[in-house]
Amino acid sequence: MKKRFLFISCEEAKHICDKRQYGESTGWERIKLGIRLMWCRFTKAYSKNNNKLTDALNKAEVDCLNRIEKEKIQKEFEQELAKHK
């Protein structure tokens, strides 16, 4: 029982790792992930790639349109497009 309490599956570890990228993992989850990272090379590889992706996203400071902004552009464009048809 105690073992299950501390040792998590690879899937759960990946899920915690994903949540961690958004600052949404709890302290206890991070401890469990840390234990898994000590011995599971698959979790370690996933975690490394995941962190690398987050670093790249932060470095590039990518931005995009939100749904309302996109819909506004779409609406204006469709009106104009209709004139061209």
Place this chain on the structure above:
Amino acid sequence: MPKHQLDPNNWIKLYSDYLFNYTITRVSSREIAQDLVSETFLAGLKSMANFKGEASERTWLISILKRKIIDHYRKINSNKGKAEVRINYNSDTDAEGDWLEERVADPFDKTAEDTLENSELGDAIHDCIGKLPEKQAEVFKMKTILGYDTETICNELDITASNLWVIIHRARTALADCMEKNWF
């Protein structure tokens, strides 16, 4: 037969985020960037007849956008003197170094190469996001780029939190693979 063809029906879906990201790094105002992207699509529509098919749709739209950005700066700098850069000897602060040499830019600050590299990295990320299935791309952008919280996304897209994390996981795995091939 031309190498590339235009399909304006898909422009917003395929290129709006890419063009917006390109613009926002150059004009630093969301509203202006949004207007410039919108104007670019409309201008593209009007000048479709001039498209020779040598460049890709995206490259062609970017070339229109570049002109729109230049026009924007021309317009805001049209009042004479607005664009002048004034650098003065500074004696009105308590700071010890009031010579220009002592006020040079921080060497650890972003250089032109850093900015260029980050812009190319941004392009690579957008290219990879463009390869994701539509739903995955939408959830990923809302969560990661726009920074919406889980509850907001779930309400807006009518999905459960566990569903969202599954989508995020798939998107991140695909993106990491794509970036590994194209960038890292």
